[in-house]
Amino acid sequence: MSKSIFYHAGCSVCVSAEQDIVNLIGSENVEIVNIGEVRGRISEAETAGVQSVPALLTPNGNVLHLNFGASIADVKG
Amino acid sequence: MSKSIFYHAGCSVCVSAEQDIVNLIGSENVEIVNIGEVRGRISEAETAGVQSVPALLTPNGNVLHLNFGASIADVKG
Numbered sequence: 221m222s223k224s225i226f227y228h229a230g231c232s233v234c235v236s237a238e239q240d241i242v243n244l245i246g247s248e249n250v251e252i253v254n255i256g257e258v259r260g261r262i263s264e265a266e267t268a269g270v271q272s273v274p275a276l277l278t279p280n281g282n283v284l285h286l287n288f289g290a291s292i293a294d295v296k297g
Numbered sequence: 298m299s300k301s302i303f304y305h306a307g308c309s310v311c312v313s314a315e316q317d318i319v320n321l322i323g324s325e326n327v328e329i330v331n332i333g334e335v336r337g338r339i340s341e342a343e344t345a346g347v348q349s350v351p352a353l354l355t356p357n358g359n360v361l362h363l364n365f366g367a368s369i370a371d372v373k374g
Contacts (some may be wrong), residue, residue: 224321240355244301244322279359285364 229256
């Protein structure tokens with residue numbers, strides 16, 4: 221895995237953090253996934269260790285949870 | 298301001314996040330400040346909007362709070 225993955229759920233906190241991350245690391249280095257819309261990827265995010273969104277999964281498999289937007293439980297509910 | 302500033306307080310969560318951020322955006326693009334040691338910069342961090350560490354202040358002035366390590370109040374206490 222060479223790209224980071226930014227998981228979000230469309231919330232305002234998520235959108236703001238997404239813009240910051242894209243500015244910082246470049247849009248070509250990050251895949252943006254809205255798990256509020258692409259619900260089939262919620263389980264992938266959970267398996268990676270994402271507990272809340274927005275969150276950035278780094279290429280080496282670490283999860284950086286950013287400014288709290290919503291818990292995964294809220295996104296699923 | 299062209300560099301980001303990564304504020305931390307030496308905690309294990311902070312060190313892990315620091316490594317991720319340096320890997321993602323490059324050490325030349327971020328100043329690392331340990332406000333547990335350089336206490337004169339706590340007020341600067343607070344003014345920038347940092348509420349907990351680790352946190353990344355982006356070049357455009359936004360604050361990304363990362364995986365919660367410690368509140369600013371705890372660092373001051």
